[in-house]
Amino acid sequence: MYFPISDTTINPIYLIGLGFVIGILGGFFGVGGSFLAGPALFVAGLPMNFAVGTDLLHIVGKSIVAARKHRVMGNIDMKLAFIMVLGTIAGSEAGVQGIEALKKIARVDLVVGSVAIVILTGMSIFVFLESWQALKLKASTKPIAKQTSQEKDRRAFKFMSKWTQSFNLAPNVELEHSGIKSISMWAILLVSFIGGVCSGFLGGGAGYIRMPFMVYLLGIPTHIAIGTDLFEVVVSASYGSFRHAMNGNVDVLIALIMQTGAAVGAQIGAVLTQFFNGPWIRMAFAPLPLIGALMVVYGLLTGHHLK
Amino acid sequence: MKDFNWKTFACEMVVYAVLVFTYFWFVLHYFASSLEDMFHHNRKLFAVTSLLLMIGQTVGLEIVSTFLFKLFPWKKK
Numbered sequence: 001m002y003f004p005i006s007d008t009t010i011n012p013i014y015l016i017g018l019g020f021v022i023g024i025l026g027g028f029f030g031v032g033g034s035f036l037a038g039p040a041l042f043v044a045g046l047p048m049n050f051a052v053g054t055d056l057l058h059i060v061g062k063s064i065v066a067a068r069k070h071r072v073m074g075n076i077d078m079k080l081a082f083i084m085v086l087g088t089i090a091g092s093e094a095g096v097q098g099i100e101a102l103k104k105i106a107r108v109d110l111v112v113g114s115v116a117i118v119i120l121t122g123m124s125i126f127v128f129l130e131s132w133q134a135l136k137l138k139a140s141t142k143p144i145a146k147q148t149s150q151e152k153d154r155r156a157f158k159f160m161s162k163w164t165q166s167f168n169l170a171p172n173v174e175l176e177h178s179g180i181k182s183i184s185m186w187a188i189l190l191v192s193f194i195g196g197v198c199s200g201f202l203g204g205g206a207g208y209i210r211m212p213f214m215v216y217l218l219g220i221p222t223h224i225a226i227g228t229d230l231f232e233v234v235v236s237a238s239y240g241s242f243r244h245a246m247n248g249n250v251d252v253l254i255a256l257i258m259q260t261g262a263a264v265g266a267q268i269g270a271v272l273t274q275f276f277n278g279p280w281i282r283m284a285f286a287p288l289p290l291i292g293a294l295m296v297v298y299g300l301l302t303g304h305h306l307k
Numbered sequence: 308m309k310d311f312n313w314k315t316f317a318c319e320m321v322v323y324a325v326l327v328f329t330y331f332w333f334v335l336h337y338f339a340s341s342l343e344d345m346f347h348h349n350r351k352l353f354a355v356t357s358l359l360l361m362i363g364q365t366v367g368l369e370i371v372s373t374f375l376f377k378l379f380p381w382k383k384k
Contacts, residue, residue: 004343061361068369238358245354252342252357256334259364260327264320271316 006050006251014044015254019058019261026262027066027269029285030226031207032059032233035292037258046254053249054258056241061255062262063237067230069270075227077177080220083185084192084228085235088210091196092236098197113300119198119209120293127212128286130157134279161219164191178220191217192232199236207233208288215282222278323372330364 001012018040022033034055041051070076102112169184195213199206207229214225244250273281338360345353 004339005346057357057361060358061365064362064365065369068366241361242354242358245357246350248346248350250354250357252353252360253335253339255357255361256331256364259361260324260331263327263365263368264324267320267323 003251003253005253006046006054008046008050008251008254010044010046010254012257015257016261019062019258019263020265021261022058022258023062023066023262023265023267024269024272025265026059026062026230026233027069027266028226028272028281029207029269029288030066030070030211030229030233031288032056032063032237034059035208035288035295039295041254046251049247049249050251050254053241053244053247054251054255056237056244057250057252057255058258058262059237060234060241061259062266063230063233065263066266066270067227067234069267070223070227070230070273073223073227073270073274074177075223075273076231077175077220077224077228078231079173080175080178080188080218080224081228081231083173083188084195084214084232087189087192088196088199088232088236089239091193092199093196094193095197095199110300113296116296117293120289120296123209123212124286124288124290124293126216127282127289130216131279131283131286133157135283157216158219160216164217165219175220178218178224180219183218188218208285208292211285212282212289215278222281223273226273226281319372322375323368326368326372327364330368334360 002009018037022037025031025036026033034052037055037058038051041055042048046054067076099112105111164187165180165183167184167187169186171185172182173185173188174181175183191213192210195206195210198209210232211225211229214220214229215222220228241250245252276284342353342356345356
């Protein structure tokens with residue numbers, strides 16, 4: 001099928017299938033999926049600038065579908081989401097500006113790329129080890145209906161979130177939906193800001209960084225972290241795709257075709273989270289940052305950036 | 308989840324998928340050339356329209372599919 005805006009010919013079945021797979025991943029893990037969609041569009045023959053912009057626009061649609069589904073299932077902490085959006089936007093802008101500033105220094109790709117590889121690989125190993133340990137922990141003896149969201153979500157290495165929650169700098173907020181009685185708003189803003197900086201540095205929504213940050217650093221239950229992260233992805237991807245469309249980097253027809261598959265996949269992915277507990281979801285999530293690291297390695301070795 | 312009904316969910320997905328495909332073909336048939344024209348001559352309008360089309364495809368169609376399900380005998384409990 002010929003797409004006149006980007007002057008490309010791509011099989012629509014490929015786009016629907018790609019959207020479907022990304023949709024399932026997004027609904028299940030709360031990530032945008034740019035680490036897979038961008039390269040897959042590039043491989044299909046779409047120029048890189050269109051691959052990035054078109055991918056972001058399709059992420060908007062898919063994330064709205066998945067976020068709505070998670071909201072119905074009670075997996076979005078709206079108070080947390082609104083606070084985090086502020087930190088994420090500020091962090092993303094800082095990350096982008098930081099990259100622009102670092103471009104003036106020679107070998108910036110190598111420096112940023114190496115740091116990214118270490119962070120992503122480390123995160124992948126950490127998530128795997130933590131979820132492995134968490135699966136060995138005894139589940140609560142209370143009936144499921146009487147368990148709090150914190151009790152349902154078994155977690156090892158709790159000291160990290162306990163430390164963040166003990167950071168007592170006013171104003172403090174209560175995240176009732178996430179089962180957190182008091183946490184400094186600055187801690188939430190700081191964590192979301194760091195996530196945003198990583199997003200600005202590494203490209204895409206960087207949900208594969210923000211979701212574990214929410215679980216391990218803030219102590220948010222896994223299911224709520226997934227839903228809340230999707231809400232953030234909607235906001236950041238809308239902003240990003242608007243900017244890309246203004247710059248002529250979006251083929252809306254390709255995005256709409258991908259969305260036909262993604263809309264169905266995202267609902268299936270969101271529903272599937274009901275059948276897995278937190279540690280299993282985190283265990284399945286562990287390879288995702290590693291994929292991001294491999295893409296950075298590919299970019300460094302070939303000079304082609306896949307995001 | 309004991310109260311989860313796969314049959315209802317599968318029906319929802321089929322209805323939703325049909326609506327999404329119909330929406331896309333409608334856009335492709337009537338708006339493809341207008342979108343291309345906007346892309347070359349009015350980027351701001353193109354950016355706003357692109358976002359609205361995407362949001363329309365997701366939010367609008369979900370509202371329509373939910374409405375349709377209220378009319379069906381296998382509606383959600």
